[in-house]
Amino acid sequence: MIPAAFDYARPATLEEAASLLSQEGGAALLAGGQSLITELKQRRASPRAVIDLNAITELSAIEHGPDGVRIGAMVRQAELLRDATVQKRLPLLCETGAAAGDPMIRRLGTLAGALCEAEPGGDWVAAALALDAEVEIYGKDGTRRMSAADFVTGVKPAGGLKGEIVTAVHLPYQKEDSRSTYRKVKHNAVGWSIASAAISLEPGEGGACRKVRIAVSGAPSHPQRLPSLESALTGGPYEAGRIQTAIEEALQGLTFRGDHYASAGYRRTRLGILLSRTLQELLAA
Amino acid sequence: MNAPNLNTQQHAETGKHTGKAMRRMEDTRFLTGRGRYVGDITLPRQLYAHFVRSPHAHARILKVSTEAALAVSGVKGVYCANDLQGTRDVPPNWVLPGSQVKGRPALAREIVRHVGECVAVVLAESPEAAADAGVLVDVAYDPLPTVFSASDALQDGAHKVHGDLPDNLATTFKTGNGGYDEALEKADREIAFNLRNQRLVPFPIEGRAVNADFDPATERLTFYTAHQIPHMLRRMLAGALGFPEHKLRVISPDVGGGFGPKMHFYPEELTLARLSCLLKRPVKWTERRSENVAATTHGRDHEMEVRVAVQKDGKVLGLKLDSKANVGAYLSSMGTGVPTINVALFALGVYAIPHSDVTITCAYTNTTPVDAYRGAGRPEAAYMIERVMDRVALELGLDPAETRKRNFVQPDQMPYAQPTGTTLDTGEYAMTLDLALKNAGYEGLRKEQEEARKKGRYLGIGFSNYTETCGMGNGFILQFVGFDRGGYESAVVRVHPDGRATVLSGSHSHGQGHVTTFAQIAADELGIAPEQIEVLQGDTDMIPFGIGTFNSRSVPVGGSAVKVAAGRVAAKMRRIAAHLLQCEPDNVLIEEGIFKAADGNGTVTIERVAHAAWTGHDIPYELGIGLEETEFFHPQSMSSPYGAHIALVEVDPETGEVELKRYIAVDDCGVIINPLLARGQVHGGLAQGIGQALYEDAGFDAQGRPALEPSIPRFDMLPRFETDHTVTPTPTNPLGAKGLGEAGAIGAPPAIVNAAIDALWGLGVRTLDMPLTPERVLTSIRNAANKETEA
């Protein structure tokens, strides 16, 4: 698999990268390359130039604040999962990461790259959505922040980026008492998700949940939160029939995708079962 | 896991080195990145090829426009069918008498008949230029109607794959002793059902690769290719090319997996050889994964209807099989042989079934040609007969192990000629099954199953007592079935003046570890350590004509050749040593390179003996010069490895997901040369068999394009295998070894599917088709439930 010819640049600063990016004819940014290189090799993408972000050191920092973390765009997924504070304060992200790709992919892949790629079966995207992540974007008019939900809408490029560069992903820490999990049904051929859910529950008074965040991936056309299910589950009571109805209602509004291994109909069924089993488990805990 | 337990009366005769779990000597090289594959070989003045392939399953080629491609810098040329005048189609090499033969064109002429068929080839000074130009070759097509399955192709009025073949029929094969209807009259019941042995993509890690190098000075063609059968390829290539065979050298260096597809002769090989001769430059091509899934041969693809006449006690009185086999758009090398002979002969498995009627019909379709893939026909047969046995047991409320025992061919009936045409040479089927039952803890498993059912969990236990034949041999029989190959294998054993040895072998390892096993075999004969022996394969200039590696034949046939040749060299060394020791040759013992007289009088080293042999000093003239022997080992008949496999699965009735919880395999491949490598073969075969049962198919879309990413299992998708062996040595070769390479792939699919059906039988599920994707299983559960509510 040989890509079409392209120019290659390896800028050392963000400004330089942005100015290269603004030049004529499409250019692609290269982070970990775990998605982009395949695109190039299969000639699904033939950009005029590839701008490599790997030399921009300012993108490689993990900065912990009082309420959350700022993850530089070039922080590797594996590095992120090794960070002690991330392990402690963002268990959902770590659980998700362990199910995303394999060690070789995580060794090079980045969280920001995964969000930009916004694969329909992406695990990282589901976690970022459920964790209320924000994406930090650098452009000629300065820096702006966008919620992950606005960034990943199923339309490419993610965030409608135009000559802009994602510089970081911001994640608020999970509440100490929150219960969360990531559950994934793998596509046997490729290891991506055919149905998965990132769920975080914050317990409130008398066993009822104060806050519920649920993001699904793999089955629907693109990873997304399920607001109707979230609100149905905010405040009890949690009897099985009610949960089931709420799941059904939430799935009704979605468009599903399928392939020869698992059809859209099966993915829908499987996602329903996944949600119902996981919620029962978490609510019982 | 423990070394194999040799729990048989006829203990294997193993030596100082054979029978030992020696680690592979080649692994240091492979694990440190020093493997040398065709892709690693780049020659001076190298040209690179890029094939332009059909995106259509069936279309007329209207026009091939090459201007834009030719304008790419570094492009040498773009070639189509009419540039290869005088080149024959790639002919099949196994043609059942009476077949309608359509070989694969080197490059398509006028019509393409499957996705991935080669239409043109770009040659350029760099792989990049070739690839850039490849996408610029503009082919205009007029799509034609398609037919993808054998049953559709055989319908009246089906679209024709080849204009001059009105019925798409490649061949029909019938065997068995007949009398099914009589059997039915005597029987208590008939059980009938349909089976599908789905098409698989073999998927070796290394794709195909070729470097064709015609040297105008010597007028020799050196042809590097990732192949399993270098000598056979030389013969086939020389024939199709019209090139003198003695000037054609095939070199197959390290090969990264084959599984069957690398034993065929391909259009790309013929095209590149022709172009190298025309251009007088070396031409290199390494296959892309998208080419591998579309243009390298596929495996299996049978649609079967089976009926059995049974007694209440589970005894099967008659079997009738009607199978439709899809051979693809053209006949690949083993053309109409694999889907007929290799299936039909084994239709009765290890059972004594008085009456049988077997018919196999092979049809052309607009799909990639189908050929041998690990097991090559025997998995299809084993899947059918083993599904039958569990089905009979379930229908009659009998235990499937007991049902099998009531039908087994008995040890005192060996050798047993099955009326379908194969001969079972040895086998103690009940003994092997009993060991599997014991290893599984069968009674406990049934209890566990019952307990689980009470809790709403669905466990299932499935069996498979496969057999096959291995060690393809005897030219006479091969001729009879239209297989244009020999059934022998070559070996040269040479002891050098320093006492070390070289073994040349016509077998060709593509991952099996011959460098180690063959050295173990030779070491026992020669009385030196395996580390003192180098095993060389894969170069037709260096190695006497051989047949190559397939049909699990390398140890039984190739290994036997090594043993016989080494034995003759050893005999000569004994005679020389006896002369030097002044004793009788029969009295000479060899151990670790030292010859001793049995009565203890003096010793002489192998170096001394070898020096004498290669100088003629110190020895009588009549002993002759040298320590080198060539053997073409030609077995009289083939051996029949067999095994008893048990699978334990749990099915989630809500999701349809099948979890393989345990896999117990007891295989009998006769004498085991290296238990560690034997286990590796079992593991690899099982992984592929489990892949077929649970995950894989070619995944054609509506346009006939195979899926780019077949669901091959990774190791985290497999359970820990519980393997064991019984040893009933075969009398068909001097090693007593039967072959094991394909066993797992043959045994696993029926065991697993039987287990899943066993789990769901109570829910009304009667049959399931492979692969057992959750969706398919769930649909079956739901259909069964709907039937129940209707009833």
Ligand SMILES: Cc1cc2nc3c(=O)[nH]c(=O)nc-3n(C[C@H](O)[C@H](O)[C@H](O)COP(=O)(O)OP(=O)(O)OC[C@H]3O[C@@H](n4cnc5c(N)ncnc54)[C@H](O)[C@@H]3O)c2cc1C
């Ligand atoms: C075999 C395989 C299996 C995988 N399995 C999984 C899986 O199971 N689950 C899962 O979630 N993921 C999986 N992945 C995907 C992997 O997680 C993503 O490919 C990876 O995270 C993308 O990050 P990257 O740094 O490699 O991005 P790249 O490949 O470098 O870039 C991806 C895209 O984002 C753009 N981009 C990258 N960085 C920026 C930036 N800072 N600003 C703007 N645009 C940017 C690029 O231009 C490109 O279009 C798999 C990948 C492979 C190869």
